[in-house]
Amino acid sequence: MAKEKFEIPSLEDALDTPPVRKGASGHLKIHPAPPQMMEKLGFPPALVEGWQKKAVDKLGELKEKYKSLKMFMEVCVKCGSCADKCHYFLGTGDPNNMPVGRQELMRKVYRKNFTAGGALFGGFARAGDMDEAALKDWTTYFYQCSQCRRCSVFCPFGIDTAEITMAAREIMDSVGAGHKYSLEVIAKVHDVGNNLGIPKPALSSTLEFLEEDVKEATGADVKFPVDAEGAEVLMITPSADFFSSPHVDSLVGYAKVFHAAGISWTFSSYASEFANFGMFIGNYAQMKKIAERIATVARDLGVKRIIVGECGHAWRVAYGFWDTLVGPFDTLEVKRPVHVCEFTNDLIKRGALKFDKTANDGFTVTYHDSCNVARASRMGESPEGQFDIPREVLKAACNKYVEMPDSVNREKTFCCGGGGGLLTDELMELRVKGAAPKTAALKRMMDEKGVNMMAMICAICKAQFTKVLPYYDIPMEVVGGVHQLVSNAIILGDK
Amino acid sequence: MSALSLFYAGISYAGAVVFFGGLAYKLIGYALTPSPLKIPLTPQPASAAGVAWKAVGSILSFRALWNGDRWTWVGGYGLHLVLVFVFIRHLRLFLSPVPWPLADVQPFALLIGALLPLPLVYLMARRAAVDRYRQISSGADYFALALLLLIGLSGLSLKFLFHADVVGIKEFLLGLMLLSPVEVPEHPAFLVHFSLVLVLGFYFPFSKLIHAGGVLLSPTTMQADDAPDVRHVNPWGGQ
Numbered sequence A: 001m002a003k004e005k006f007e008i009p010s011l012e013d014a015l016d017t018p019p020v021r022k023g024a025s026g027h028l029k030i031h032p033a034p035p036q037m038m039e040k041l042g043f044p045p046a047l048v049e050g051w052q053k054k055a056v057d058k059l060g061e062l063k064e065k066y067k068s069l070k071m072f073m074e075v076c077v078k079c080g081s082c083a084d085k086c087h088y089f090l091g092t093g094d095p096n097n098m099p100v101g102r103q104e105l106m107r108k109v110y111r112k113n114f115t116a117g118g119a120l121f122g123g124f125a126r127a128g129d130m131d132e133a134a135l136k137d138w139t140t141y142f143y144q145c146s147q148c149r150r151c152s153v154f155c156p157f158g159i160d161t162a163e164i165t166m167a168a169r170e171i172m173d174s175v176g177a178g179h180k181y182s183l184e185v186i187a188k189v190h191d192v193g194n195n196l197g198i199p200k201p202a203l204s205s206t207l208e209f210l211e212e213d214v215k216e217a218t219g220a221d222v223k224f225p226v227d228a229e230g231a232e233v234l235m236i237t238p239s240a241d242f243f244s245s246p247h248v249d250s251l252v253g254y255a256k257v258f259h260a261a262g263i264s265w266t267f268s269s270y271a272s273e274f275a276n277f278g279m280f281i282g283n284y285a286q287m288k289k290i291a292e293r294i295a296t297v298a299r300d301l302g303v304k305r306i307i308v309g310e311c312g313h314a315w316r317v318a319y320g321f322w323d324t325l326v327g328p329f330d331t332l333e334v335k336r337p338v339h340v341c342e343f344t345n346d347l348i349k350r351g352a353l354k355f356d357k358t359a360n361d362g363f364t365v366t367y368h369d370s371c372n373v374a375r376a377s378r379m380g381e382s383p384e385g386q387f388d389i390p391r392e393v394l395k396a397a398c399n400k401y402v403e404m405p406d407s408v409n410r411e412k413t414f415c416c417g418g419g420g421g422l423l424t425d426e427l428m429e430l431r432v433k434g435a436a437p438k439t440a441a442l443k444r445m446m447d448e449k450g451v452n453m454m455a456m457i458c459a460i461c462k463a464q465f466t467k468v469l470p471y472y473d474i475p476m477e478v479v480g481g482v483h484q485l486v487s488n489a490i491i492l493g494d495k
Numbered sequence B: 001m002s003a004l005s006l007f008y009a010g011i012s013y014a015g016a017v018v019f020f021g022g023l024a025y026k027l028i029g030y031a032l033t034p035s036p037l038k039i040p041l042t043p044q045p046a047s048a049a050g051v052a053w054k055a056v057g058s059i060l061s062f063r064a065l066w067n068g069d070r071w072t073w074v075g076g077y078g079l080h081l082v083l084v085f086v087f088i089r090h091l092r093l094f095l096s097p098v099p100w101p102l103a104d105v106q107p108f109a110l111l112i113g114a115l116l117p118l119p120l121v122y123l124m125a126r127r128a129a130v131d132r133y134r135q136i137s138s139g140a141d142y143f144a145l146a147l148l149l150l151i152g153l154s155g156l157s158l159k160f161l162f163h164a165d166v167v168g169i170k171e172f173l174l175g176l177m178l179l180s181p182v183e184v185p186e187h188p189a190f191l192v193h194f195s196l197v198l199v200l201g202f203y204f205p206f207s208k209l210i211h212a213g214g215v216l217l218s219p220t221t222m223q224a225d226d227a228p229d230v231r232h233v234n235p236w237g238g239q
């Protein structure tokens, strides 16, 4: 690995609570969004005159619009249960990365402006003004939260720091201090239809290329249709699936499943993005606008159902928010989005898919629960379906499957370290350090159980792990998608 | 009526109004604040009954804290358990006649209730001793514990140190409750204890102590995971 300017955490004790190291990650800076980008998304181009007061006003507005924000500002008892549950605290030791420490950055301002105690006894209650120092903390540490909700699991009141981070980013955007990464991505969705800015011709030629590729490898005529009228299924997947590795291998898996099941389906070039970064910036209007493209296409194409690909936060938005944002989906036969794992698992249960599991015998597979799937959504009917269904699919396609330890699994899973709008190069140090806990668990599985494949269903997790695992001398080839393994083992019938 | 009694009657009523009114104001305020989106923390039951059942279990066991930090759980759970017995112990001062099960458990309630200082001192020490907790604790966090500690110690002193006239105290409290105040017992330790309780009453609804009610309204833990089946409308979402 190339020499880095920062220290790579040791995996030996990456799961242990570190001593508090004040300011340990205070030097990390985000790239601010350029003025034209801010304006394009309806935000002021640069820090506005009187931003201090405007930020407080915005906080006052949001607390009346979001029960979560108001309550989470007021009911924390500072018991500290959440303190060592955040991967960024474990990786950096910075007290502002303790979830409660992060919350306190906003609570300080909240107390001062919206509580009697804070207004009267400032220092005693730890209340503070919205000033330069506060803004600096906000622009630093609210971009060191991946909105993964792990802290919430351990909080007696379910206080979800993700809600606070989203509100903080919305407030900063509203006074003219935005983060380039997420805003750039959102701008591309509006311009071209997807996060990567892939125009239709490029999309079509990629899909044609994939068709030829699969034909060559398997002899089967697996189709990758785009904008096909009259298709039964509209397939929405994160655009990374079209171009990134290993994402594309899962995309091939989806197509093979449709092929084997004999179901007509299509991608859309207008809605060629499942991801919804509107959530990361806590902006309701953007989230709605991004989701609207999908709802529009579903109606226009007259599909019977929407099936969605492997993406964590986007599944949260689809599962939990779409109907509220842009629903109801009355023209569909199945009114709720279906996760591709639910779809594949149903086919498996009905005996409609056949596998040659030996095709995956080169792999000892484990599964990484992605945060938004694990803690913010469900699959199927059972409350634990989001954990069980992807595992059932994996077990149907692979002979050798082993579980991660309970402390990092299912609802206690650790974030990959790159979620929530932090998958950007300027935050590489944070991403590497934040990945340490889950990587430590993976390393143990590799050493003790011979694991050489960690399957997952999130485009961000895939991109993040392939990038950061090499810092820990783990080859990026251990990262794969669930449908990548499906793709390897599925037997393509002659439908 | 003496000036002292007048003062205590007045401040007691003010305290009651602020406490109950403040509590209602805060909790109704929470309940009325919209939840634009469904944000249950999953896995979570899909039905309201399932959520209620889960919440009962969480509240009775402090499950999240147990999973998160067992040493804090010991202090936190211990504190709340003792407070339940302190409450039971005090109920007899507000009920006349005292119903029999309540009368029978009094000695036991006293035994447990008398432990109150232990968890409080333990939790204070924990705040000061562990680097993470020291970091997050403000004066207000120590104040809440110290206030309870002073209330506890002054209360215990009434029982064990400066014997107080329980009959007189009960008459005073019942008088307040029945809106016909009588003279306040001029027992210094009682006055200290009672005054501190009033401070708590004024402070409670506007401090983090509101968590007692907040636990029942938190959207992440109290919303059902029913997004696929039940349409949720954002009141300010626009169309």
Ligand code: SF4
Pocket: A075, A076, A077, A078, A079, A080, A081, A082, A083, A099, A100, A154, A155, A156, A157, A158, A159
């Ligand atoms: S676990 Fe909840 S109540 Fe305890 S410190 Fe963290 S956010 Fe506050």
Ligand code: SF4
Pocket: A085, A086, A087, A088, A097, A098, A099, A102, A144, A145, A146, A147, A148, A149, A150, A151, A152, A160, A161, A162, A165, A415
């Ligand atoms: S949501 Fe995740 S990243 Fe954010 S503070 Fe909580 S544990 Fe840390």
